Amino acid sequence: MGSTRRRGRTGRLVAAGVACGAALAALTVPAAEARTLGPDGAGAHWAAKDPGTPQVRYRGLAAVDRRTAWLAGTDGTVLRTTDGGSSWRNVSPPGAGDLQFRDVEAFDARRAVVLAIGEGEASRVYRTDDGGASWTESFRNTDPNAFYDCLAFFDRRHGLAVSDPVDGKFRMLSTSDGGRSWRVLPAEGMPTALDGEAGFAASGQCLVTSSPRDVWLATGGGAHARVLHSADRGLTWTAADTPVPAGDPAKGVFALAFRDRTHGLAVGGDYRPGQSSPQAAAVSADGGRTWAPAATPPPAYRSGAAWLPYSRSAALAVGPTGTDLTTDGGRTWRTIDTGSYDTVACTPDLSCWAAGEQGRVARLER
Numbered sequence: 633m634g635s636t637r638r639r640g641r642t643g644r645l646v647a648a649g650v651a652c653g654a655a656l657a658a659l660t661v662p663a664a665e666a667r668t669l670g671p672d673g674a675g676a677h678w679a680a681k682d683p684g685t686p687q688v689r690y691r692g693l694a695a696v697d698r699r700t701a702w703l704a705g706t707d708g709t710v711l712r713t714t715d716g717g718s719s720w721r722n723v724s725p726p727g728a729g730d731l732q733f734r735d736v737e738a739f740d741a742r743r744a745v746v747l748a749i750g751e752g753e754a755s756r757v758y759r760t761d762d763g764g765a766s767w768t769e770s771f772r773n774t775d776p777n778a779f780y781d782c783l784a785f786f787d788r789r790h791g792l793a794v795s796d797p798v799d800g801k802f803r804m805l806s807t808s809d810g811g812r813s814w815r816v817l818p819a820e821g822m823p824t825a826l827d828g829e830a831g832f833a834a835s836g837q838c839l840v841t842s843s844p845r846d847v848w849l850a851t852g853g854g855a856h857a858r859v860l861h862s863a864d865r866g867l868t869w870t871a872a873d874t875p876v877p878a879g880d881p882a883k884g885v886f887a888l889a890f891r892d893r894t895h896g897l898a899v900g901g902d903y904r905p906g907q908s909s910p911q912a913a914a915v916s917a918d919g920g921r922t923w924a925p926a927a928t929p930p931p932a933y934r935s936g937a938a939w940l941p942y943s944r945s946a947a948l949a950v951g952p953t954g955t956d957l958t959t960d961g962g963r964t965w966r967t968i969d970t971g972s973y974d975t976v977a978c979t980p981d982l983s984c985w986a987a988g989e990q991g992r993v994a995r996l997e998r
Contacts, residue, residue, distance in 0.1 A: 678955070678969055678986060678994040681717025685709065690987035691935075692746065692836045693975045694738035698983030703993065704733035704746050704836075712764055714741050717995055723764020731756065735783045735836035737791065737811075745770075745811035747783045747793060749833045755780040757793065759811045771805065771814040778803055781831035782839035784847060785811075792817075792866050794839045794849055797825035802849065804866045821868030826854030828881060834903065835936040835975035837887035846893045848920050852876075852884010852900060859885060859898060861920040874914045875925040876900045882907070885914075887975075889937040889947060894919050897962045899949045901933035909933040913949065915962035928964035930956040936975040941982050950976045950986055 683703070690711075692704025703711040703720075708728030711720045731748040738744035742763045748756045755773035757780075760766060771793075773780060778795040785791035789810050795803035802825060804817040830853045831838040838850045849860040849869075857878035862869045876898060878884045886900040896916040901909025912934055913926040934951035949956045955969040955976075973988040984996040 677997060678971060679997040681713070681720075681985075681993045681995050683711050683713075683717075683720035683991055683993055685711070685991040688991050689974070689989045690991070690993065691734045691834060691974045692736040693977050693985060693987045694736045694744060695977040695979045695983065695985040696738050696740060697979045697981045698995070700738075700741045701977075701985050701995075702736045702738045702744050703987055704736035705987075706732055708733065708748075710736065710744075710746055710764060712741070712744075717993065721764070723760070725758050725767040725769075728758075734781070734833040737783050737785050737836075739785075739788050739810070743788075743810070745783060745785075745791070747780060747836075749780055751779050752776045755795070757783070757805075757811060757814065768812070770807075770812050779830075780805070781833040782836055784839040784841045786841050786844055786847070786865065790844075790865060792839060792841075792847060794831055796830040800824050802831070802851075802860070806866060817866050821862075823860065823869055823871045826851075826856065826858070829854030829858070830881075832884065832886045832900075832903075832935075834886045837889070837936055837975065838885075840888045840890060842890040843893040846890075846919070848888050848890060848896065850885035850888045850898060850900070852878055852886070853881045854884075855879055857884040857898075857900065859888065859896075859916075859920050859923065870921070872921055872923060874898055874923040875911050876914055876923075877902065877909070877911060886933075886935045887937045887949075889939055890920075891939040891944070891947075895944075895961065896920055897937050897939075897947055897949075897958075898923060899930065899934040899937045899951075901930075901951075903933050903935070905952070907933070913962060913965060926958075926962055926965060928966070930954075930965045931967060936973065936986075938976045938978045938984065940984070941978050941980055948976050948978075948984065948986075950974065950988070952989070955986070 690705040694702040735747040757771035793805040857876040890896040901912035913929040914923040940946040950973040956965040973986040978984040
């Protein structure tokens with residue numbers, strides 16, 4: 633897939649989340665130098681949290697809260713902040729300089745799992761329990777036909793990693809000990825892949841979970857861009873077509889976001905610069921069984937998406953040409969920022985983070 637692969641809290645918090653969504657509802661397209669996200673948001677904006685690594689592209693992002701976040705990127709780079717991005721610590725696994733990290737899942741400030749992508753042994757998983765001071769390689773792919781794209785966890789113990797199709801079916805790795813060990817799941821419950829179908833390692837969001845057992849997989853490259861769903865932690869799957877354009881190795885669904893086991897968003901398009909990406913977003917209200925096109929989609933390819941905390945209708949989508957906001961559950965989108973980001977994540981304490989090329993990292997601030 634070109635450069636993107638083969639590569640019910642307290643009432644106070646709920647009220648705050650509603651206020652956050654209402655503030656973002658007034659977002660307007662900013663001047664490049666201002667990047668203000670709306671007057672009702674008391675100056676809410678993407679505030680740069682520069683880690684000083686302009687040579688690194690960060691497609692992996694795990695936001696724990698407004699103070700703690702992990703980044704995973706090119707050149708085997710893993711960074712961590714525990715002060716809201718004021719400072720960053722390089723916690724890259726030793727000897728990983730040749731690896732391309734595309735996904736990171738963090739449980740807190742000390743425990744995290746990162747995924748390196750690539751053919752054969754380039755696909756690896758590492759885990760740390762001490763904030764990155766040390767790492768354990770818990771999986772190394774030995775099948776030359778496998779290429780792992782994304783990680784996702786249901787809870788602190790149970791998680792999955794997905795590979796592009798092997799012998800005609802997507803391959804799933806499973807862990808039940810927080811990523812310390814992995815096993816390949818049986819392929820019998822996985823639908824046959826379409827010709828040319830694969831996942832996109834673009835934002836760490838081609839595989840996402842919601843609830844203790846539901847997981848969704850986004851695909852592209854085949855005749856249809858599809859979303860696969862499993863309600864039993866990856867043992868059996870169903871597939872649904874989406875209206876997002878496909879039919880080319882550069883086209884498909886690149887990221888998913890589910891705010892619960894019913895309501896989901898899909899974003900994607902054609903990642904090649906300058907290429908048109910009509911119908912770059914879709915929405916589901918039935919757990920991914922069916923997908924409807926956004927009435928007003930983002931104007932270009934988007935690679936990451938996240939629901940605003942505690943909001944039933946507001947979400948963000950990001951890509952190389954900007955950030956878009958929906959306030960009606962994904963039916964309509966409008967551009968609110970023109971900066972380049974590959975991935976976005978929001979946290980229960982009402983913070984949102986974004987990361988991307990040239991070491992760009994930002995947090996939504998007010």
